[in-house]
Amino acid sequence: MKKGRTPGERYSAKLLFQYRVVVDGKNNVMRTCEERMLVLRATSARGALALAKRRGKAAQFKQRNPAGNPVHFEFVGVLDLLRLGPECEEDEVWYDIKSIKRPMERAKRLIPPEQKLNAIYWAGANKPLQRTRSKQRVSER
Numbered sequence: 001m002k003k004g005r006t007p008g009e010r011y012s013a014k015l016l017f018q019y020r021v022v023v024d025g026k027n028n029v030m031r032t033c034e035e036r037m038l039v040l041r042a043t044s045a046r047g048a049l050a051l052a053k054r055r056g057k058a059a060q061f062k063q064r065n066p067a068g069n070p071v072h073f074e075f076v077g078v079l080d081l082l083r084l085g086p087e088c089e090e091d092e093v094w095y096d097i098k099s100i101k102r103p104m105e106r107a108k109r110l111i112p113p114e115q116k117l118n119a120i121y122w123a124g125a126n127k128p129l130q131r132t133r134s135k136q137r138v139s140e141r
Contacts, residue, residue, distance in 0.1 A: 008043040010084040012094050013052035016076040
């Protein structure tokens, strides 16, 4: 075992959180939710589950939105818990095994374009706008 590492096996927990907004004393029905994955070390699956629940509860907070309404970020529960055994690489955090009809032949429908991948999309959204040639002043041409 490497120095400084918690003993036990690696687990990955998928947690569900909700943003509950209260307007005029009423909770919103449709809620924005977050699924969060954590990598944990524990000596057993039950220990990993308990740790995941503690982490979920610790992440909760309350604040007010710009309209002044209370917003509650709440831990709903653990959606799944996966043991990351010896079949996993050290940098793997989740895997799911399922049957898919002819995935290679249908790859263009199954795999989104790279620019729609979350991190790529938001990295592009934070770049400054570039001028197009048609928008440049005549003196710049």
